[in-house]
Amino acid sequence: MRFISSSRMKAIDRNCEYLGLLPVQLMENAGAAIAQSIREKLESGKVLFIAGRGNNGGDAFVAARQLSGFSGYSVKVILLGKSQDIRTNEACHNFSLLRFSRLQMLEIKDSSQLAALASDWFSEADLLVDAIFGTGVKGIIKEPESTAVDLINREGKAGKTVISVDIPSGLDPDGGGFEKAVHAELTVTFHRMKTGLMSENAKKYTGTIKVAEIGVCADAEQYVGPGDLTMLHRRQSEGHKGDSGKILVIGGGPYSGAPALAALAALRAGADLVTAAVPESVSEIVASYSPNLIVRKLSSNILCPDDLSILPDLIDSHDVVVMGMGLGRASETLEAVRKILPFCRKAVLDADALSALSGSIFETLAGNCELIVTPHAGEFARLRDMGTPEDHEARIKAVREFSEEKGIVTLLKGKIDIISDGKQTLMNRTGNAGMTVGGTGDVLAGLTGSLFSRNPAFxxxxxxxxxxxxAGDLAFERAGNGLLATDVIEKITEIIKEADIG
Known part of the structure; x- marks a missing residue:
């Protein structure tokens, strides 16, 4: 059985919306699943919904509306709070629909009102539905929610059926500690089993767990979307210089533009400091690209083993090394790359640096250096010493198996990018034909390094x-087939700003 964290589930929900599946549709499906579960437990009788002000409550509003349409059920709804404080448009919409029904509703403003209801609404119910919190609660439960949990548990101990929506209210959805929680006879969770439901402590509260499908589209989970960006680290307002990432770009020699593009992309993606360590022959050219770059001269016209006299200290003072852009494949350069890698804690390898990955280098780095490689199909074939499959499913399998075997993250670039760490695999279909222009791969490497400084590799x-x-798609709207790598860099900030991760 596959498990899912609360943050990943929220990301998938956002991706569904991006793909055109509206949150109100998913809420309707979730509510229908709850109503069906109630009918399976109770052929007729009195049902009390205790709802919070978030989407968990919204699911309950749908279920209450649908259940009230069946004969034999008396339905009441308690909203913990004021209706004007309902937090999402979808939940607010479904609460408003209840006003046109014949069921009884009550808005609770403080816990004393709940105590007054204990002898009638709570004690008279045959079945209670806990929809106070979903997957967003952590820590101490405040009033009136705390009293509501106590009253639900009191009725449960008296033999009443208690059904929890998505997760028993009070439980940490990701398996952490909690103050108290609802004891459910049945938990109806959605799409996938939540991580927190499977801890030994949680099993005392969940009762039977039913996983209900609510129509989440497969693409929302298989392809990267804006929801995935919600899982990224946010820049802290009280942060200091360097807290948002220090990136060392090692590249250049035969080519000067490639390391500059990678460095500029890293800056645009939110890194605080970016240093470009480049051969002396191109250092002034790279520096001329932007005064925002810190440029360190290496010893000669190409990267070589002599540069290890300064690089280890530079590497130590940076969070991530991005290496390979414009290096060339001279034997002494590849030797230098192999000698540099053991000094790295985190590294992104692209372009020419990939040619240094041979023999036992992966075993040498295992456990010491977290590695992301960003090959295109030809480079991936050389890394594996076998051809890159043309068939899409076979290509996914090849990337996953290679990543698992080497203990790394692979980002295979193509019309559809494939990203895997051997356990998780995602695809990306953003981008366009204009991005075949030189330099966009360098931009991707720098962007990857910047995000890697603050986030897990995958x-x-x-x-x-x-x-x-x-960013390439936005740039293409203006430039068309005249798109340049620098156009892509300038659009990165728009995506970062919209996702609120800058």
Whole structure:
């Protein structure tokens, strides 16, 4: 059975909306699943819904409306709070629909009102539906929710049936500690089993767990979307210089533009400091791209083993190393790359640096360096020492198996990007034909490094692929086939700002 964290579920919900599946549709399906579960437990009788002000409550409003349409059920709804404080448009919409029904509703403003209801609404109910909190609660429960949990549990101990919506209210959805929670006979959760439902402590509260399908589209889970960006680290208002990432770009020699593009992309993606370590022969050219770049000269015309006299200290003072753009494949350069990697804690390898990954290098790095590689199909074939499959499903399998075997994250670039760490796999279909122009891969590498400084490797790589492609799509609207890599860089900030991760 596959489990899902609360943050991942929220990301999938957002991706559904991006794909055109509206939240109100998912809420209607969730409510229908709850109503059906109630009917399976109770052929007729009195049902009391205790609803919070979020989407969990919204699911309950739908269920109450649908259940009231069946004969034999007396339905009452308690809203914990004021209706004007309902937090989402979908929940507000479904609460307003209840006003046209014949069921009884009550808005609770403080816990004393709940105590007054204990002897009638609570004690008279045959079945109680806990829809106070969903997957968003952590820590101490406040009033009137705390009293509501106590009253539900009192009725449960008296033999009443208690059904929890998505997760028993009070439980940490990701398995952390909690103050108290509803003891449910049945928990109806949606789409996938939540991580927090399977902890040993949680099993005392969940009762039987039913996973209900609510129509989540497969693409929302298989392709990167704006929802995935909600899982990224947010810049803190009280942060200091360097807290949002220090990136070291090692590249250049035969080419000067590639490392500059990677460095500029890292800055636009939110890194605080970006240093470009480039051969002396191109250092002034790279510096001329922007005064925002810090440029460190290496020893000669190409990266070589002599540069290890300064690079380890530079690497140590940065969070992530992005290496390979414009390096060339001279034997001494590839030797230098292999010697540099063991000093890295986190690294993104692109372009020429990928040619250094041979022999036992992955075993050497295992456990010491978190590695993301960003090959195109030809480079991936050389890494595996076998061809890259043309068939899409076979290509996914190849990326997943390679990533698992090497203990790395692979971002295979293509018309549809494939990102995998061997356990998780996502695809990205943003981007356009104009992005075949030189330099967009360098932009992706720098963007990946910037996100990697503050986020797990898989999330960073997948999000970078989406942001890079979406920025390219925005740039293409203006430039068409005249699109340049620098146009993509300038659009990164729009995506970052919209996702609120800058």
């Amino acid at each position: 999330l960073a790589a997948a999000s970078a692929a989406y942001i890079n492609g979406t």
